[in-house]
Amino acid sequence: MNEGRPAAFYWLAAFFALFVLFLSGPLIVIFILSFQGPTGGLTFPMNGVSLHWFRRLWEGGGIVDIGGAFKRSLALGLVVMLLTVLLSLMAGLAFRKKFVGSDALFYIAVASLIVPSIVTSLGIAIEFHVLDDLLKNYGPSWISDNLTTTMGQFTSGLGAHLTWTLPFGLLVMFAIFNRFDIRFEEAARDQGATPWQTLRHVILPIILPSVIGVGLFGFTLSWDEIARSSQTMGEHNTLPMELQALTTTVTNPDIYALGTSTTAVSFAVIAMALFAIAILRARQARHGSDAGQA
Amino acid sequence: MAEARAPLESPGVPGWIQAMPFGLVFAAFFVLPLIFVVIVSFWDYNDYEMIPSFTTRSYTESFEGCLTKLPQLCTMLATYLSTAKFCLIVWALTLAIGFTVAYFLAFYIRSPTTQMVLFLVCTIPFWTSNVIRMISWIPLLGRNGLVNKVLMSLHIVDAPVEWLLYSQFSVALAFVHLFTFFMVAPIFNSMMRIDRRLIEAAYDSGASSWQMLTNVIIPLSKPGIAIGSIFVVTIVMGDYITFSVMGGGQIASAGKIIATRLNALQFPPAAASAVILLCATMLIIAGLNRIVDVRKEL
Numbered sequence: 001m002n003e004g005r006p007a008a009f010y011w012l013a014a015f016f017a018l019f020v021l022f023l024s025g026p027l028i029v030i031f032i033l034s035f036q037g038p039t040g041g042l043t044f045p046m047n048g049v050s051l052h053w054f055r056r057l058w059e060g061g062g063i064v065d066i067g068g069a070f071k072r073s074l075a076l077g078l079v080v081m082l083l084t085v086l087l088s089l090m091a092g093l094a095f096r097k098k099f100v101g102s103d104a105l106f107y108i109a110v111a112s113l114i115v116p117s118i119v120t121s122l123g124i125a126i127e128f129h130v131l132d133d134l135l136k137n138y139g140p141s142w143i144s145d146n147l148t149t150t151m152g153q154f155t156s157g158l159g160a161h162l163t164w165t166l167p168f169g170l171l172v173m174f175a176i177f178n179r180f181d182i183r184f185e186e187a188a189r190d191q192g193a194t195p196w197q198t199l200r201h202v203i204l205p206i207i208l209p210s211v212i213g214v215g216l217f218g219f220t221l222s223w224d225e226i227a228r229s230s231q232t233m234g235e236h237n238t239l240p241m242e243l244q245a246l247t248t249t250v251t252n253p254d255i256y257a258l259g260t261s262t263t264a265v266s267f268a269v270i271a272m273a274l275f276a277i278a279i280l281r282a283r284q285a286r287h288g289s290d291a292g293q294a
Numbered sequence: 295m296a297e298a299r300a301p302l303e304s305p306g307v308p309g310w311i312q313a314m315p316f317g318l319v320f321a322a323f324f325v326l327p328l329i330f331v332v333i334v335s336f337w338d339y340n341d342y343e344m345i346p347s348f349t350t351r352s353y354t355e356s357f358e359g360c361l362t363k364l365p366q367l368c369t370m371l372a373t374y375l376s377t378a379k380f381c382l383i384v385w386a387l388t389l390a391i392g393f394t395v396a397y398f399l400a401f402y403i404r405s406p407t408t409q410m411v412l413f414l415v416c417t418i419p420f421w422t423s424n425v426i427r428m429i430s431w432i433p434l435l436g437r438n439g440l441v442n443k444v445l446m447s448l449h450i451v452d453a454p455v456e457w458l459l460y461s462q463f464s465v466a467l468a469f470v471h472l473f474t475f476f477m478v479a480p481i482f483n484s485m486m487r488i489d490r491r492l493i494e495a496a497y498d499s500g501a502s503s504w505q506m507l508t509n510v511i512i513p514l515s516k517p518g519i520a521i522g523s524i525f526v527v528t529i530v531m532g533d534y535i536t537f538s539v540m541g542g543g544q545i546a547s548a549g550k551i552i553a554t555r556l557n558a559l560q561f562p563p564a565a566a567s568a569v570i571l572l573c574a575t576m577l578i579i580a581g582l583n584r585i586v587d588v589r590k591e592l
Contacts, residue, residue, distance in 0.1 A: 006503070008402070008503060009402050012394065012397070012398035012402055013398065013402070015394055015395070015398065016395055016398050016399075016412070019391060019395055019416075019474075020415055020416070020418075022471065023416065023418060023419045023471065024418055024419065025434070026427065026430030026431055026434055026471075027418075027419065027422060027426075027427070027430055029430060029433050029434060029440070030426065030429070030430040030433070033433055041438075042432060042433060042436070043432075043433045043436055043438045043439055043440070044433065044440055044443070086315075087315050087316045087319065088316070090312045090313065090315060090316065091312065091313045091315075091316035091317075093309075093312050094309040094310070094311075094312035094313035094316075095309070095313070096309075097308070097309035098309065099308065099309030099310040099313060100310060101310065101317070102309070102313070105313060105316070105317050105320070108320050108324065108325060109316075109320060111324075112320060112324050113525075114524065114525075114528050114575070114579070115324075115328070115528075115532075115572065115575070116528065116529075116531065116532020116533075116549060116568075116571060116572075116575065117532060118532060118534055118549050118552050118553060118568070119328070119331065119532065119552070119568040119571060119572060120323075120324060120327060120328075122327075122331060122552060122556060122561075122564055122565065122568055123324075123326075123327025123328050123329075123330050123331040123568075124323055124327045125556075125561075126327065126330045126331060126334050126561055126565065127326055127327045127330045129344075129561070130330065156323075159319065159322060159323035160323060162319050162323060163319065163320065163323050163324045166316060166319060166320070170316070194306075195306030195307070196306070199306075220420075220421070223423070224422075224423040224424055226424060226425065226535055227532075227533075227534070227535060230553070230556075231556060239423075240423050240424065240425055243423065243425045243426070244425050244535060244539065247425060247428070247429055247539050248543075255429060256429075259422070259423075259426040259429065259430070262422070262423055262426060263421070263422040263423070263426060266421045266422055266423075267421060270421060
């Protein structure tokens with residue numbers, strides 16, 4: 001708005017730089033310290049540089065069943081990701097039409113973000129306890145005889161994660177469809193496309209890069225989730241839950257190695273998503289016509 | 295909310311069928327569980343199980359001594375007061391920092407690409423897990439941490455500063471570190487919606503930068519400020535992980551009451567404290583909603 005850079009710009013830029021340092025500094029420290037030498041401790045100075053703590057981690061030394069927790073979290077994250085994409089996409093399409101209860105559904109989804117996670121988690125735990133009791137006492141014998149609990153990673157745990165990822169998915173879908181040019185859709189219909197053909201060949205290819213973003217949200221939110229998992233995972237813990245349990249007994253840098261490893265998974269997923277989006281954008285640019293462009 | 299409607303009289307699958315799976319998830323894993331929480335909070339219990347009979351025992355025990363002990367505070371009130379104090383501190387800090395960052399991004403960065411990149415830079419800490427972000431303060435703030443080493447080598451202090459970690463300070467610091475972004479995002483969004491012609495009009499009328507900020511930008515950013523505030527305040531109210539990891543088990547919080555009672559496997563008292571927490575949270579949101587009609591801004 002002004003010519004040249006006003007003095008305020010430099011003050012604000014400095015403030016922003018400090019903010020970014022504040023945000024990333026601790027992470028960088030963890031990253032460096034995870035390469036601590038075998039005799040090194042939890043803090044600086046570094047006693048040499050090594051992969052010792054990573055090796056210990058992968059051999060399962062010191063930390064209980066991290067490999068199992070890692071696989072469980074990965075599997076759950078992938079299922080949550082798929083369902084988040086599918087259900088948010090369908091709901092996003094639904095919200096473009098008027099349907100009974102759409103306002104209520106929207107407010108419930110937003111409320112799910114605001115209600116403290118521990119409360120939702122507790123509610124789901126109670127719900128499944130009551131369900132267990134009902135099944136044990138009144139269910140058919142082929143269920144009640146062998147039932148220990150209906151709670152588990154892919155029942156109560158999955159549901160708990162979805163109440164966290166789906167609202168984000170829906171909000172992103174709103175943003176996507178707010179920017180969507182409905183003339184593409186109308187053109188397809190005018191040329192005789194069925195609703196399914198319009199969705200499959202017109203809408204989906206256009207919004208696909210953003211839909212990948214929804215999947216990314218779904219995975220990373222699930223991968224890091226603790227509070228909602230705390231009461232709902234049944235007998236096995238997810239990775240973040242194991243991590244939280246470890247914080248009370250940290251004595252050596254393998255927790256840093258673990259931190260660096262989980263962060264690496266997040267980064268890898270984000271990088272893959274960004275890469276996919278970039279490829280799709282490039283493809284759209286190559287194949288798209290210049291019709292309607294200035 | 296969803297303004298972009300599909301073309302009129304659009305045929306195909308009815309909306310309610312498409313939204314059904316989404317709705318069912320929330321019915322089964324959000325609405326129904328909350329109803330269960332309210333019901334169970336009125337149930338009785340013993341050491342092993344909950345007993346489905348109506349009683350207000352969990353509530354009377356939660357508020358035990360709140361009236362008789364006055365003017366001394368009972369545990370529940372003291373805990374809520376302490377949590378409210380954290381809410382206020384964290385809210386003020388995240389608002390000040392978040393507003394400044396959003397203001398810089400929205401009005402001082404000209405190229406949209408740079409804007410987007412810098413905005414994404416603010417999300418970098420979110421690319422890793424909550425717990426990792428919290429334990430990453432240990433090598434910095436611990437007794438032998440970097441900060442203490444620097445302070446001692448500069449002879450500012452003689453002995454390591456103890457209140458840096460596992461203290462109220464570190465809890466507040468972790469909250470600000472984790473949640474300032476929740477202020478930045480909605481405020482930035484509000485600021486980007488401000489019609490640039492208003493700014494130019496104010497500029498042409500001779501407004502100073504400060505007047506522009508206080509008379510134009512802050513009033514028009516209110517919706518973003520309100521949404522960010524709701525997020526930050528409700529997160530701090532309901533949190534128990536940050537309080538327990540960063541507080542070293544010393545600091546009570548509203549969310550931790552629930553977690554503690556759950557560890558004792560006592561569902562009814564945990565549910566009662568969940569209902570109390572929900573009521574407190576709703577009161578705060580209602581208060582913020584009086585300042586700005588949040589619904590209009592979504």
